[in-house]
Amino acid sequence: MTLLQELESRLAAALTATLGEPATAAVTAAADLRFGDYQSNAAMVLAKQRKTNPRALAQEIIDHLDLTDLATADIAGPGFINFRILPSAYAARTASLIRDERLGVPATGAGKTVVIDFSAPNVAKPMHVGHIRGTIIGDSLARIARFLGFKVIADNHIGDWGTQFGMIIYGWNQFLDEAALTADPITELVRVYRKVTSMKEDPGVLDACKAELVKLQAGDPENLAIWQKCIDVSKAGLQKIYDRLDVRFDHWHGESFYNDRLAGVVEEFIEKGIARESNGAICVFSDGTKPKEDDPFLVHKEDGWTDNPAIIRKADGGYLYATSDLATIQFRIDEWKADHVWYVVGVPQQLHFRQLFDAAARWGKTGDFQHIQFGSILGDDRKLMRTRSGENVGLVEVLEEAVERAAKAIAEKNPELQGEEAVKISEIVGIGAVKFAELSQGRLTDYVFSWDRMLALQGDTAPYLQYSHVRIRSIFRKLDAPFDATTAEIHLKEPAEIHLARLLVRFGEVLPTILEDFRPNLLANYVLELARAFHSYFEACPVLKADEPIRSSRLALCELTSRTLKQGLYLLGIEVPERM
């Protein structure tokens, strides 16, 4: 049980005693340390309902409150109940955390399976900075869910099928430079693809592309072979980026994986009356579903008739995005037995997902489907970055620059680090900076891409966090004898060490809340606070020079901080170096 839960449980007992009937109320971390460690507005809420004086009610609650060995409570302001945790209680808590592999984090996801669909780039198109967001947020959510006990299936639903292959195959046949393909397959594929897109105006070219696509979809062996080759080199290129980002997938079930299921899905939709023909296309309208009537996404206000159908088969018989996504849902629910399916995909696709989830529900595929949307990365013109416009900053380019800047900083700040070690640390620091810049931000806000913003190494950044870990490791390197933190007694006296303990204890409270709204930035905020607390502690409380038993106590706190920080950063996908 976390400290917060412990307080809630004791408060519930007091409320029940006060009111003479079962009652519970929320406790939250105090907004300001002046008010204590935790607070509850239970008295104010209840007094409102009962039309009594909130402060008087708060006093009554406190009279019934048993906080033995845990905290003190007092009334403040309009009727807040403020809790101050006893240092001895913090000491007991931290001591037990040191012996806890899970660092106090409850397994809230145990027994549940979640499929997380993220990154999902199109093959044969370069990944630009716009792709980084979904990839990093998705990976972080996967790590967090896994640590919370979920069975996580990370699935990279790559765009490996569809109209763009007409152009790619046409380009492959017309313009491919075999030597260039061997040397740098991705670059060559991208060059070919861009060349063809630039020629789209030419109706002859367009028709030729369509013809290639039709041949591919009909199973033409030659085109299939080209397609397969494209997929292979693209995957290899993507894998390199993922390796560098330390992003892992359990599966790469791209769109092509579902090809042979699409016809069946459409048939079933028609048969069950969920989809019907309109202007030659097969569409899923949301008419006939009463509960959806006031859903602005799906229903036309004036006549109750939907004007935003999801098209699952084109008039020419071709299948679309929505079709393969439905087949994907079927697979994830039926084969993978998913309880939750989370789509980490940008805001612009929200209508698609509303339609998709609506269609899936009527199809009888039940589960918790979430479109975890994120804001857009804008160009200097404040417009959305597009894959098409080509001049966007490439993802690899950003990583290169980040690592280069980190290397420069290392050369300047710690010239002792040389050779391979310096290279390795530059990588960890540079990549970490990029990831943290993304994760520390609210998921929904749009922002204009800026090198300095994404690659900053000062202030609230990954290097600041990594540096706190480095300082801890430095203490342990200076230790003369092995230290066993699990048997150490914790003594808390200095404000800086109490504050550090306060935050360490909160790790298990913060983590589960992240998945309530899918906000990794809450974890980013937490680790920043923790690192800040550690830096202050480091300055204020000498460790190695302290006398026993304080020395052991402080060492143990360092050990726990190190582990919590490392775990927190791991969940954000950020590595920590031993020195920097």
Next chain:
RNA sequence: GCGCCUGUAGCUCAGUUGGAUAGAGCACCCGCCUUCUAAGCGGGAUGUCCCGUGUUCGAAUCACGGCGGGCGCACCA
């Protein structure tokens, strides 16, 4: 036209879901390295929370109406 997201310090952003005197970082000023790594610590200045009305003990947060920015609305993904 309909809908979604968004607007907070000079800049970039948080704000624990309705709580107390709205917080960080950058930039700026002052102080701290013969003591565990100064990528650090301590201190200082900075606000029409876009505007208006409403809901109530209490609003940056909720509702309604405006304004600005981004995006989506039938055979692309």
